[in-house]
Amino acid sequence: MTNSPAFYETRSLFDSDDEARVRPVTQGRLPSYIADHRKRLRERFVRGGAAAMPDYELLELLLFRSIPRRDVKPLAHDLLAQFGDFNRVLAAPPERLSEISGVGEAVITDLKIVEAAAHRMARSRVLQRHVISSWDAILDYCHTTMAHRETEQFRVLFLDRKNVLIADEEQAAGTVDHVPVYPREVVKRALELNASALILVHNHPSGDPSPSQTDIDMTRQVQKACDALGLTLHEHLIIGKSSEMSFRAQGYL
Secondary structure, three states: OOOOOOOOOOOOOOOOHHHHHOOOOOOOOOOHHHHHHHHHHHHHHHHHOHHHOOHHHHHHHHHHHHOOOOOOHHHHHHHHHHHOOHHHHHHOOHHHHOOOOOOOHHHHHHHHHHHHHHHHHHHHOOOOOEOHHHHHHHHHHHHHHHOOOOOOEEEEEEEOOOOEEEEEEEEEEOOOOOOOOOHHHHHHHHHHOOOOEEEEEEEOOOOOOOOOHHHHHHHHHHHHHHHHHOOEEEEEEEEOOOOEEEOOOOOOO
16 A cells, blocks of 8 residues: 555644745635635536636635635645646645645645545555456556656555455655565565465656666566466556556567
8 A cells, every 4th residue: 555645633624824834915804806716716616526627726726725814826826836737736745845835734734635535536446346347447546646756656456366456555665766676575465465466566757657677677577476476467567647558568578
């Protein structure tokens, strides 16, 4: 399972202490232009859903909860300018988020709550499901949890004899272009879980899912370890920003 970023339990979803870092525009009631803007955004979301809103407005809706007495549009734009899009804002490490002026513990906590909810919803669609019939959901899950990370992550999906997904675990986290993988530890964990088959998954923060020679060599080492213990290595997926690379489809498996 993915190691979740640390949450700040001292603040609730509706805390407003972030305002201490930036002087609020008013005390007490919101100025009418801010209140009206928030009302319009909420009404448009109710009518059209997320598809009707650009990233910065969806981010504003979330920031309304964290910072109830300030114009949050500039902060939404600052976050998107720094991280690129809504997904990458949610996936950004807390320490990186805290570098943005106006972002405090309440904002970080709320962003991480939404990220965790997205991961859990995607994961619920694949666990205890047959891999072949749930392949699109598995790809969606891998993209949701890994495509927007700033560092590499290596995870293994463990399957039973009927190719039902019984566990999903992060095996290692790395840097922007490297993650250490230990084939013996991978197969050892498979035996502990009584798994019969594996799917390897890791991401490329650069966005390009093309395999490196190191990726290819590591996959061959895991394949060799699996063969020695009677395990099946079904696939190795590299997740890029908007696409993935299949080792089996490319002839590496």
